[in-house]
Structure formats: structure tokens, C-alpha cells
Amino acid sequence: MNVVTLPTQMLWAGHVPDLCVRHGAPASVRMSFYRGAVQNWPYCPECVKSRKANLALAVAVLALPFLVTFVGVGVLHNDAVALATFTDVIWVFLGAGIIVFWYLLLRYVTPSGLAKAKLTGNNMWLVMQGTHPAFMAHANDLVQRTGAAQVSPTGQLVQPDVFAPQPGQAPGAPPAQPQPPAQ
Numbered sequence: 001m002n003v004v005t006l007p008t009q010m011l012w013a014g015h016v017p018d019l020c021v022r023h024g025a026p027a028s029v030r031m032s033f034y035r036g037a038v039q040n041w042p043y044c045p046e047c048v049k050s051r052k053a054n055l056a057l058a059v060a061v062l063a064l065p066f067l068v069t070f071v072g073v074g075v076l077h078n079d080a081v082a083l084a085t086f087t088d089v090i091w092v093f094l095g096a097g098i099i100v101f102w103y104l105l106l107r108y109v110t111p112s113g114l115a116k117a118k119l120t121g122n123n124m125w126l127v128m129q130g131t132h133p134a135f136m137a138h139a140n141d142l143v144q145r146t147g148a149a150q151v152s153p154t155g156q157l158v159q160p161d162v163f164a165p166q167p168g169q170a171p172g173a174p175p176a177q178p179q180p181p182a183q
């Protein structure tokens with residue numbers, strides 16, 4: 001499922017990814033969501049394009065049943081039986097239009113929906129499901145480079161220890177020097 005979990009502490013410290021979640025492409029636009037809890041989130045040109053297209057689609061899906069209602073009532077207003085049948089049916093389309101409108105809006109138009117992102121654990125984590133492999137690699141690399149807090153197996157927040165010695169290096173030891181060849 002390509003799930004990426006980022007600690008919000010890391011994002012608040014300014015360590016935000018540079019690739020978009022859906023396409024793994026470099027950002028052209030930055031947006032905030034969750035009332036500013038997540039800021040400067042990256043979106044590529046393809047994200048921006050699909051956002052506009054889905055917004056237009058959502059508005060069309062909402063407007064079409066209203067347009068059909070308007071035209072239908074106009075055409076059938078002299079035929080009581082046909083009008084009664086029409087008004088019975090049109091409610092279903094109006095309801096479906098509203099549901100699909102909100103679905104498209106929340107899933108593909110809002111910045112959080114576009115980023116497939118959800119805040120969880122009392123706003124401690126930003127979780128994204130079904131991310132692009134390039135974004136996933138980029139996000140994991142960002143977490144490692146910034147020494148950000150990690151999730152422990154018990155779900156506790158583990159504080160970063162950026163001063164911990166790297167594997168293979170003794171604490172306090174200077175970097176290994178190249179040795180002169182033996183005589």
C-alpha cells in the first residue's frame with residue numbers, strides 16, 4: 001500500500017518533502033491544510049492540473065441534476081402524471097449529485113485529499129496511503145537525514161538522537177584516517 005508516516009514535529013521544524021505524494025514529482029506549488037497544521041506541502045504541475053479538472057467535474061456533477069430538473073419541469077409542467085414520476089426520480093439524481101460532488105471534492109480537490117494525507121494520533125503523525133514509490137523513498141530519506149522522531153513498535157514517540165554515533169564509529173573517536181602502507 002506504500003504507506004508513509006511522518007512525525008508532525010519534523011514538518012513543524014520545516015523538514016517538508018519536495019516531491020508530491022501522488023506522482024513523486026518535484027513541487028511547483030505549496031499549500032497548507034488541516035487549518036495550517038501542515039504547511040508548505042508540495043504539489044507538482046500534474047497535481048494542480050488534476051485538481052482543476054476534478055473541481056470542474058465536481059461542479060458539473062452537482063449542477064447537471066439541477067439543470068435537468070429545471071428543463072424537465074419546464075417541459076412536463078402540463079402533464080401531471082409525467083411530472084409526478086419525474087419529480088420522484090429526480091430526487092435520486094439530486095442526492096447522487098450532491099454525494100459525488102462531496103466525494104470528488106474531499107478526495108481529489110482539497111489539499112489534504114490531493115496529498116492522500118490524514119493526521120492521526122492527536123496530530124502527532126501525518127499518514128499517507130498509496131503513495132508514489134519516488135515519494136516514499138524521498139520521505140524515508142528525509143526522515144533519516146533530519147534524524148526525526150520515529151515510531152517505536154509500541155506506538156510511543158521516540159525522541160531523535162542526532163548526536164548518536166554512526167554505526168562503525170566509536171563514540172568520540174575522530175574520523176578514521178587512511179593508514180600509510182606498511183614498510
Ligand SMILES: [Zn+2]
Pocket residue numbers: 020021022023024025043044045046047048
Ligand atoms: Zn503530483
